[in-house]
Amino acid sequence: MAPEDVIASVVEDVAGQDVLPLLHVLKGKKNVSEFTIAEELKEEINTIRNKLYRLYDFNLVEFSRKKDQKKGWYIYYWTFVPSRIPRLLREIKKKKLVRLKEKLKSEQGSHFYECMNKCMRLTFDKAIDFEFKCPECGSLMNQEDNAKRVEHIISEIETLERDISVVEPEFIAEEEQDMMVEDEVKDIPNLKVKVVQKETKVKIKMPVKKTIKTKLPARKSKKR
Ligand SMILES: [Zn+2]
Known part of the structure; x- marks a missing residue:
């Protein structure tokens, strides 16, 4: 590209x-x-x-x-500011990698059935529901050999993993630069609101955890 x-x-x-x-x-x-x-x-x-x-x-x-x-x-x-693009690209690729690994797991973990006319592809469980007949055209659905599909996903995963590892070193310097920019720019009203929300969330969580911890031993001692 x-x-x-x-x-x-x-x-x-x-x-x-x-x-x-x-x-x-x-x-x-x-x-x-x-x-x-x-x-x-x-x-x-x-x-x-x-x-x-x-x-x-x-x-x-x-x-x-x-x-x-x-x-x-x-x-x-x-x-x-295009300097963030490589970092974002890596994040997008990492998400795609997670999706692909899930897809691979699903492809390797079940059998798929395909309509003779190629209008639909169903998992074994779904195909049973339709008695192995295509819900679209009524033709028989046959078990599909998904070896090529699996092979393709594996090669996509390999390419992505290679991409991500190659891009990795470039970011260290860039992230430091980004942090400096973030420190300088602080006066957008929207951002202030977000930061405040994050802080209050943390503050709320802390006492809740503490009260649970203190309550539990107290209850036990009463029962004893
Ligand atoms: Zn069909």
């Missing part, structure tokens, strides 16, 4: 396909006003912000802001 296509596919995977036109506007530029983006894409400013925040969640954009002296509000200027 060409680098451009890799970027587009990663962005689509993490932030959604509807973000791609926005990505196109940002690419190759710096500090693009969100109002300029809204104008270019002919979309509401809130829609644009929603998309930008989705990209920001994955550190794919950075922003700076300036106060509009006349209106008194802040205007945000956005820049696309």
Whole structure:
């Protein structure tokens, strides 16, 4: 895949396909006003912000802001940061690897039945339910030799594992860079809310665990 296509596919995977036109506007530029983006894409400013925040969640954009002296509000200027792409690509590949391993397990763990007319493929249990007749066309379903399928999945798994291990070393330096960026940028309201939520969740969990621990021995001693 060409680098451009890799970027587009990663962005689509993490932030959604509807973000791609926005990505196109940002690419190759710096500090693009969100109002300029809204104008270019002919979309509401809130829609644009929603998309930008989705990209920001994955550190794919950075922003700076300036106060509009006349209106008194802040205007945000956005820049696309592709440095996170390799790391995200690795995460996507790791997820795909998990899915493929599950698929392999299922292929190796059961027999499959296929309609003579190829309209359906069912597991043994499902095929029994339909008395080995295709629910679509009524033709007989025969046990399928899935050796080729299994072989294909195994080779996909091997390729992915190789990809992931090759890309691995590049990230160490990159993750350090990302951490620096995260420390610098702290004033997006959305992010503050998220951090607060995470903290309160932890705080709530801690006392619950403690009370359970203290209650249990107390009950036992009463029974004795
Ligand atoms: Zn059929």
